[in-house]
Amino acid sequence: MKPPKFDYHAPKTLDEAVAALGRYGGDAKVLAGGQSLMPLLNFRLARPAALIDLNRITSLAYIREQDGQVRFGAMTRQRTIEFSPVVAQRLPLLKEATRWVGHLPIRTRGTIGGSIAHADPSAEYPAVLAALEGEVVARGAKGDRVIRANDLFQTYLTTNLASDEILTEVRLPAMPAGAGYALEEFARRHGDFAIVGIAAVVVREGQRCTLARLATAGAGPVPVRLRAAEQILEAQGLGEAAIEAAARKATELVEPDADIHASADYRRHLTGVLTKRALVRAIGVARG
Amino acid sequence: MADIVTVRMTVNGVVHEGRCEPRKLLVDFIREDLGLTGTHVGCEHGICGACTIMFNGEAARSCIMLAVQADGAELVTVEGLMRDGKLHPLQEAFRDHHGLQCGFCTPGMLMTALDLLRTNPSPSEREIREGISAVLCRCTGYQGIVNAVRAAAPILASER
Numbered sequence: 001m002k003p004p005k006f007d008y009h010a011p012k013t014l015d016e017a018v019a020a021l022g023r024y025g026g027d028a029k030v031l032a033g034g035q036s037l038m039p040l041l042n043f044r045l046a047r048p049a050a051l052i053d054l055n056r057i058t059s060l061a062y063i064r065e066q067d068g069q070v071r072f073g074a075m076t077r078q079r080t081i082e083f084s085p086v087v088a089q090r091l092p093l094l095k096e097a098t099r100w101v102g103h104l105p106i107r108t109r110g111t112i113g114g115s116i117a118h119a120d121p122s123a124e125y126p127a128v129l130a131a132l133e134g135e136v137v138a139r140g141a142k143g144d145r146v147i148r149a150n151d152l153f154q155t156y157l158t159t160n161l162a163s164d165e166i167l168t169e170v171r172l173p174a175m176p177a178g179a180g181y182a183l184e185e186f187a188r189r190h191g192d193f194a195i196v197g198i199a200a201v202v203v204r205e206g207q208r209c210t211l212a213r214l215a216t217a218g219a220g221p222v223p224v225r226l227r228a229a230e231q232i233l234e235a236q237g238l239g240e241a242a243i244e245a246a247a248r249k250a251t252e253l254v255e256p257d258a259d260i261h262a263s264a265d266y267r268r269h270l271t272g273v274l275t276k277r278a279l280v281r282a283i284g285v286a287r288g
Numbered sequence: 289m290a291d292i293v294t295v296r297m298t299v300n301g302v303v304h305e306g307r308c309e310p311r312k313l314l315v316d317f318i319r320e321d322l323g324l325t326g327t328h329v330g331c332e333h334g335i336c337g338a339c340t341i342m343f344n345g346e347a348a349r350s351c352i353m354l355a356v357q358a359d360g361a362e363l364v365t366v367e368g369l370m371r372d373g374k375l376h377p378l379q380e381a382f383r384d385h386h387g388l389q390c391g392f393c394t395p396g397m398l399m400t401a402l403d404l405l406r407t408n409p410s411p412s413e414r415e416i417r418e419g420i421s422a423v424l425c426r427c428t429g430y431q432g433i434v435n436a437v438r439a440a441a442p443i444l445a446s447e448r
Contacts, residue, residue, distance in 0.1 A: 001332060008293070008310030008356060038352035039333035042313075051310075055357060079346065083407070103422030105337065105400055108346040109353070190421045 003041035007050035014057055014139060018166055021052050022141050026163035028052050032075060032114030035106050052166075060113070060168060065090065072170045074113020078102075081112060090174040093132065093181040093201055097124040100183060103191040116152075117167040119159045122193035122218040124183065126153060130223035131199040131215035134172040140165035153222035176211070179203045180286025184278040185217070186270055188261070194218040195262045196270040198250075200278035202238065204286045209233045214246075214278075219254040219271050226250045229275065238283050247276040295359040299324065300368030310356045315339040317355035318365060326366040326395050330424075337423030340396035341365050347403035347422075366395035377443040378402060378436070387436035389427030396423045401437045409445040413438065 011017045027049035040046040060075035082098045115125040129149045185197035197217035203210045212233040214226035229249040236242035256267035296305045306321040330338035334352040342364035369376035388394045404419035
């Protein structure tokens with residue numbers, strides 16, 4: 001099908017975009033890479049009065065290191081992230097996750113800000129944001145606001161961004177040097193959204209685990225941090241028994257829903273299987 | 289109100305100008321307004337990949353972009369691949385290796401494979417399969433396409 005009629009604005013500055021968004025009082029949609037929004041428009045599942053297209057705002061595309069974080073302009077394309085040396089060095093988990101985001105011609109357009117603001121719980125970037133305890137910056141009429149991953153995701157496709165706010169920046173803490181990481185995912189075809197995915201980070205000192213991070217994609221209405229499973233590893237180390245216990249705990253921590261792709265039980269099962277796989281691989285590449 | 293907008297873009301080296309509603313999809317503009325029907329419309333929601341074109345040098349799906357977003361952009365469509373009346377080496381490889389049957393997906397396959405080989409000049413079979421997983425083919429079973437991309441890789445690499 002074809003999109004319904006809408007007003008179209010393609011401002012060159014963020015201030016103009018925020019002002020334009022405010023004028024529509026919640027009836028406008030922000031267009032980033034468009035790889036999710038455009039299909040919704042084509043199906044007429046979304047019928048906004050206006051589109052505020054951010055693609056002409058060149059100042060929203062950057063990757064820079066600051067205060068121990070890597071900061072991404074919201075319009076930084078996934079393809080740019082895939083090939084970024086800074087990301088490869090500081091955020092290898094994000095680089096690995098990017099390979100799972102859609103397909104090559106999706107990633108040339110798709111953006112980090114768009115993926116996170118869209119808040120599809122099966123998507124990879126929200127899981128990485130949750131696993132790494134990242135935050136985002138939102139700009140509204142009243143100025144900037146920093147939102148932590150935990151507070152951002154409310155439920156399926158829903159964030160706590162206000163209707164007049166635009167997500168402008170994504171901040172991810174640089175991973176400790178030598179940290180192990182893995183993103184394991186199961187989907188019916190490569191490039192599909194995850195039925196379940198697990199992002200894992202471990203920092204090891206021998207068999208001891210000084211830091212563990214686990215987060216899900218596809219195992220509930222929002223990405224789920226598996227803190228109680230992380231604590232098992234931090235308390236018991238990185239042996240087989242601890243990995244098994246953490247994977248078992250992970251299945252208890254998620255409350256997946258059933259849909260056309262998979263039952264809730266299957267998703268819960270996958271959560272355990274993929275947690276184990278992700279941990280084994282993460283531990284394998286961890287130095288220390 | 290949805291005003292008519294003027295858009296100007298370079299397609300296969302030729303500057304085109306047209307007028308359309310902002311909601312006009314880029315693929316429809318290419319096919320209907322510019323008459324370049326080599327780019328195909330399949331699913332219209334960014335799944336099948338048949339509409340893939342080169343947008344400012346990168347593969348992108350023209351059914352989930354607006355024509356107005358291409359204002360000022362440089363596009364290459366399948367019509368732009370031939371050089372001096374000869375098939376592009378990637379097109380030759382598709383012919384030699386039976387990389388197409390009905391041909392519906394072929395424009396999208398070619399543009400996707402071009403970007404894959406641009407960014408990864410000697411991909412492994414797994415990487416080729418991952419790359420072309422962006423485009424659905426219901427005829428070939430993909431093996432001929434994989435063979436074609438593999439065969440074209442060293443030829444394109446030697447031309448760089």
